Amino acid sequence: MSLEKKVRLFKWISILEGVSFLLLLFIAMPLKYIFEMPEMVKQVGMAHGILFMAYILGGVLLIKPMNWSLTQIGIILGCSVLPFGPFYVEKKYL
Structure with a gap:
């Protein structure tokens, strides 16, 4: 797989992970509690x-x-636990 395809795949994963985290925090958790x-x-x-x-x-x-x-590795991996972090990574590093 070419680097371009790997980066494109990671961008999609980053966006979907960010959206799923926001859904979990702002919709699913309030519904539960x-x-x-x-x-x-x-x-x-x-x-x-x-x-x-x-x-x-x-x-x-x-x-x-x-x-x-x-x-950069620390920032990219650390952003995985921040609500809007994956979107920042997608724009800044990819």
Whole structure:
């Protein structure tokens, strides 16, 4: 797979991971704790968990081809736990 295709795939994973995190935080969690409707947390949480692992794996696999510094690696992987972090990574580093 070419570097361009790997980067494009990681961009999509980054966007989907960011969206799933926002859905989990701002829709599923309030439904669970305010309206006592925990069902959505299970589905969105599972999707987010899979996308989170794909984001981390994709980031790690792109370290060498993208020639990221240690600081950049820390920022890219650290952004995975921030609500809008994956969108920042997608715009700044990809």
